[in-house]
Amino acid sequence: MSSTDSDGGIPLSVRVASLPSNGKNGGGGGDGSSSDSDNVPLSIRSKRQPASAPGGSDSGTESDQPLSGRVKAPRKKAVANGSAPTPAPKRTKKALTPKETKRPRTAASATAAPPKKPTVKSEPKATKPAATKAKTQIDRKPAIKAESSVAATSADDSDDSDNENDEFKWWLNNKDNTGPKWSTLEHFGVMFPPEYEPHGLPLVYRGQKLKMHPLVEEVATFFAALIGSDNAVNKVFQENFFNDFKELLDKHMEKHPVKTFEHCDFSIIRAHLDDIKAKRKTMTKAEKEAAKKEKLEIEEKYGFCMLDGRREKVGNFRIEPPGLFRGRGAHPKTGMLKTRVLPEQVTINIGSDATIPDPPPGHSWGKVVNDNTVTWLAMWKENINNNTKYVFLAAGSSLKGQSDMRKFDKARNLVKCVDDIRAQYTKDLKSEVMAERQRATALYLIDRFALRAGNEKGDDEADTVGCCSLRCEHVSLEPPSIVHFDFLGKDSIRYERTTDVDKQVWKNLRLFQKAPKAKSDMLFDRLSPTTLNSFLHTLMPGLTAKVFRTFNASFVFQKQLLNTPEVGTEAEKILAYNRANREVAVLCNHQRSVSKSFEGVMTKIEDKLLAVRYQRMLLKDHLMSIAPTLKKKRPDIAQKEVGVTAKWIKSYLLATCEVDREKARKKFERDNEKLKEADEPVIPESKLEEQLEEINAREKSINDGTYEPELPVAKNATTDKILEKIDKLTERVGNIEVNKIERDENKTTALSTSKINYIDPRISVAWCKKNNVPLEKIFNRALREKFTWAMDVDSEWTF
DNA sequence: ATTATGACTTAGGAGAATTGAA
DNA sequence: TTCAATTCTCCTAAGTCATAAT
Structure with missing residues (x-):
């Protein structure tokens, strides 16, 4: 987003008067860059990059460089003696923070005790009935009054706080975010995936069937499930998988013959998996019902917790099942075996007064803590990268909502000071101090192109970068001020873009690339996200990249959104909304892969559009012949239909013949089948022949040019009726066209990520109110739930 | 000062569920 | 009703950033 945007007639009351960014114009050089950014043509979209490096476009040298071989640029000018060449000893600090590990409570002693409710310490209202004992779900009724819900919910007049009423409108109190995250917390722990059930099917190795130990078989089955995916043909994936697979073979099976991946044939197992899948498809209604019910029961139990006495939804209560690690892009560890998580590895975080959930029979929890400074309910370490996995509350929960709102309020706060900040970094672009100049340049990129901060990554991860970790090879310059970016960002999504920048920025980039730096050296060698962020803190509290x-x-x-037509159909307004959304998605480089059905779908839409136009044409022609004077009042009926050529009409009509034949045959078969079942005489073949003959005649007349099309209205319809029908068709044409345009523009752009994470929902709510568009057209259920806190704003609200 | 860890947000893809066209 | 296409949900990887450990 450039500076010019800010003055571009934005009605935002919030904007601060002066535009330092323009001030930069005065300094010369700033201008050109800023202007282009407001309407970034969609064509700049970058493409997803296949598994290898981006290819530095220009000299192309590096694109096939092995990850590991990459020379990491010396951060901080190689700070004295190349001390500790990275890999520092892993350590195992533990000792979870506050309170103490609660009574470890063996499975035996805990037995069947769902959260009993003597929950709260001081609260008198803790009326939890003993009845809770037998329940399998967290009680709906808050055990305690949310003490913080003060005024807002003040209608909390106890008696009937049961349902709707007790909705906790936390956003109406302005609570600060410091201090503990909760005071009481009860939950049922986590759900473990089912044990592996061996199928006993063999791996085929060099043509020989090999029955495997269950633990080996399980892993073989993981691979079999991926056959047909990109993973399965990825060399790194295969190698990593095979290493772990082989290790298990060696461990569990004496003298097995397996030596190389290439000779392994998993197809028998795969066939079995396909079989299971097919079977599942044919489940009866009753079976489906039963499965659904079971799922619901589980969700009812693990899916909720009691947080400060309120029932809140839990997000991912399922422990991740074992499988093959599917690292994205060129991840060095992709394909490795992600091992099964045992209860002994799981830490439970729960209120000190809550009943500790039972671990699965025969197991115990790794640890139980009562840490109310954090929001997670459970935690474990994953074996691939030694990362911590957490169980958090769902997106719609109050905890998540609060931090979400805080996030947007902070961003909104930036509206007020961004002009000053831009002025500051524009000035710093010319700083004598290298570190400052780099910082200012990086900040410019972050601000203009929405780049991520770009923390340093290890050699055991995919080589992706953000702003601070850009290397010289990722940026190429072209005088006088064109920059070409090409690098892999988060999730190995390629960022590719050619654009004009501020002249000083361009000069700086050239300076930062100067020899003796190599292509693989850091562009910003005097900058790190930490220093950048601590500088940002001085500009605005809480400000980060x-x-x-x-x-x-x-x-x-x-x-x-200002482009929303004031008068216009709902569809047109929504189109404007989605376009605004798309603009953001493009800015943030949110991509998705083109669905395989895209081309076909587009053609179909095109055909549908023409078919409707053709219908409309027939009616218009008809009207012109029976009431030629009408065209004075309705000039549109004399207008030609675009695209409906004689050639198209013919092929369309012929296609309908084919379709109709097919239909007739199908119907014939179906009818007869029914009759057969009912033991009644079937319709003779001749009947079908008759119908087909009719169609053939039609086909012939089409080919002759003697065909007389049927009108899509009754023969004796009045002109008014016909006009009405035409208007209906016109509306349809409009809708189809809108749909077509939108779809094309949407091909590779993912709108959801920005909608979920970046766009302040209050903007959308206000827009809906202003334009009279039902919110459901914009936000699906999950979004409406996630953004409850934003629903109250009025139509004039601005970001 | 630097690195490691911890906690939390952001991300795209797979598969399930729903919707729409035939 | 059936099938295909679209949308939604779930899943979990991959980021950011603050803070603890060294």
């Missing part, structure tokens, strides 16, 4: 992304996304969105 990522706030710019949120700010710019929401700001651009709000600005783009």
Whole structure:
């Protein structure tokens, strides 16, 4: 988002008067760059990059460079003696923070005790009935009054706080975010995936069937399930998989013959998996019902917790099942075996007064803590990268909602000071101090192009970068001020873009690339996200690099929404909304893979559109012949239909013949089948022949040019009726066209990510109110739930 | 000062569920 | 009703950033 955007007639009351960014114009050089950014043509979209490096476009040298071989640029000018060449000893600090590990409580002693409710310490209202004992779900009724829900919910007049009423409108109190995250917390722990059930099917090795130990078989089955996916043909994936697979073979099976991946044939197992899948498809209604019910029961139990006495939804209560690690892009560890998580590895976080959930029979929890400074309910370490996995509350929960709102408020705060900040970094672009100049340049990129901060990554991860970790090879310059970016960002999504930048920025980039730096050296060698962020803190409390992304996304969105037609159908308004959304998605480089059905679908839409136009044409022609004077009043009926050529009409009509024949045959078969079942005489073949003959005649007349099309209205319809029908068709044409345009523009752009994470929902709510568009057209259920806190704003609210 | 860890947000893809066209 | 296409949900990887450990 550029500076010019900010003055571009934005009605935002919030904007601060002066535009330092323009001030930069004065300094010369700033201008050109800023202007282009407001309407980034969609064509700049970058493409997803296949598994290898991006290819530095210009000299192309590096694109096939092995990850590991990459020379990491010396951060901080190689700070004295190349001390500790990275890999520092892993350590195992533990000792979870506050309180103490609660009574470890063996499975035996805990037995069947769902959260009993003597929950709260001091609260008198803790009326939990003993009845809870037998329940399998967390009680709906809050055990305690949320003490914080003060005024807002003040209608909390106890008696009937049961349902709707007790909805906790936390966003109406302005609570600060410091201090503990909760005071009481009860939950049922986590759900473990089912044990592996061996199928006993063999691996085929060099043509020989090999029955495997269950633990080996399980892993073989993981691979079999991926046959047909990109993973299965990825060399790194295969190698990593095979290493772990082989290790298990060696461990569990004496003298097995397996030596190389290439000779392994998993197809028998795969066939079995396909079989299971097919079987599942043919489940009866009753079976489906039963499965659904079971799922619901589980969700009812593990899916909720009691947080400060309120029932809240839990997000991912399932422990991740074992499988093959599917690292994205060129991840060095992709394909490795992600091992099964045992209860002994899981830490439970729960209120000190709550009943500790039972671990699965015969097991115990690794640890139980009562840490109310964090929001997670459970935690474990995953074996691939030694990362911590958490069980958090769902997106719609109050905890998540609160931090979400805080995030957007912070971004909104930036609206007020962004002009000053831009002025500051524009000035710093010319700083004598290298570190400052780099910082300013990086900040410019973050602000203009919504780049991520770009933390350093290890050699055991995919080589992706963000702003601070850009290497010289990722940026190529072209005088006088064109920059070409090409690098892999988060999730190995390629960022590719050619654009004009501020002249000083361009000069700086050239300076930062100067010899003796190599292509693989860091562009910003005097900068790290830490230093950048601590500088940002001095400009605005809580400001970090990522706030710019949120700010710019929401700001651009709000600005783009101004293109909503004031008069227009709902569809047109929604199109404008989605376009604004798309603009943001493009800015943030949110991509998705083109669905395989895309081309076909587009053709179909095109055909549908022409078919409707053809219908409309027939009616118009008819009207012109029976009431030629009408065209004075309705000039549109004299207008030609675009695209409906004689050639198209013919092929269309012929195609209908084919379709109709097919239909007739199908119907014939179906009818006869029914009759057969009912033991009644079937319709003779001749009947079908008759119908087909009719169609053939039609086909012939089409070919002759003697065919007289049927009108899509009754023969004796009045002109008014016909006009009415024409108007209906016109509306359909409009809708199809809108749909077509939108779809094409949407091909590779993912709108959801920005909608979920970057665009302040209050902008959308206000827009809906202003334009009379039902919110459901914009936000699905999950979004409405996630953004409850945003629903109250009025139509004039601005970001 | 630097690195490691911890906690939390952001991300795209797979598969399930729903919707729409025939 | 049936099938295909679209949308939604779930899943979990991959980021950011603050803070603890060294």
